[in-house]
């Protein structure tokens with residue numbers, strides 16, 4: 405049984421061949437077209453394509469003028485790239501605990517952590533569910549700081565009628581192979597701010613401005629290739645269908661699992677549309693690892709995203725971040741289990757996964 409499966413077919417194959425035969429394989433017109441279509445889709449004025457999601461986060465933080473000595477409020481319950489990107493600009497993360505129901509930053513705890521040196525909030529739409537941006541945006545406005553969305557897992561999700569990439573000051577996407585929209589490796593930053601857009605176009609190209617070979621600061625080569633963009637354009641066309649297929653698998657799981665004791669199912673708050681990058685349950689009473697093993701013994705793959713909060717990593721530990729900092733995130737790390745999800749999981753697989761979990765709990769089918 406697969407835990408995930410690429411949604412790539414002959415459309416992408418043809419597009420890649422066309423891109424190669426065009427002779428323009430580095431950043432060219434396909435990247436420009438992908439940026440245009442992507443910003444249109446997200447409802448943002450600008451989109452800047454980059455080489456991966458980590459580069460997108462780094463580029464967004466640079467645009468927000470996050471630098472050495474600054475603090476960035478963020479979640480510890482995420483992939484390491486979120487927190488590392490803050491270090492890449494010489495700033496320090498301030499980890500705020502999560503809401504165990506949405507798995508996202510607990511917006512009620514954010515404001516008490518905002519001090520003078522806080523420059524931005526970097527929130528993550530974990531597993532494909534957007535954060536509460538009404539609340540977060542108003543906190544940012546009140547304190548004059550920048551709201552940045554790590555939308556690596558939430559492409560196509562919406563909140564209060566707006567899509568990921570269209571609500572925060574800046575949003576960073578990843579198109580890594582496992583994400584809901586993939587180009588193999590790739591990323592994008594969206595914004596409505598023209599100044600930010602200009603800075604970011606320069607940042608991905610060694611800081612070059614309007615004039616060739618004139619540079620003013622350290623920047624990087626974070627460009628996307630036309631080969632990647634050609635895949636991205638195909639993937640964008642399928643995104644709505646693919647996300648709908650993920651949502652339908654999620655509904656199936658929820659329907660079957662709601663009678664299981666000791667399992668907390670993912671939620672979709674009023675006004676939100678979840679794109680289920682992961683379908684992640686919380687297994688209570690210390691039974692997570694036991695359930696994972698039972699599933700594995702019965703031929704059902706599962707994964708733990710994430711086994712520990714990011715500040716358990718050695719380099720964060722060495723900076724002074726200690727165990728106990730975000731107790732809810734730490735507890736959640738021991739409870740989460742992600743089940744197979746991708747567009748169009750075969751019915752017999754879905755059935756087997758559900759039966760196996762119900763068997764573990766002794767729930768009759």
Ligand SMILES: *Cc1c(COP(=O)(O)O)cnc(C)c1O
Nearest residue numbers: 456457458483485486556578580
């Ligand atoms: C995948 C991911 C990233 C990093 O993206 P890459 O393209 O792998 O660099 C950052 N944040 C989150 C939440 C992710 O899931």
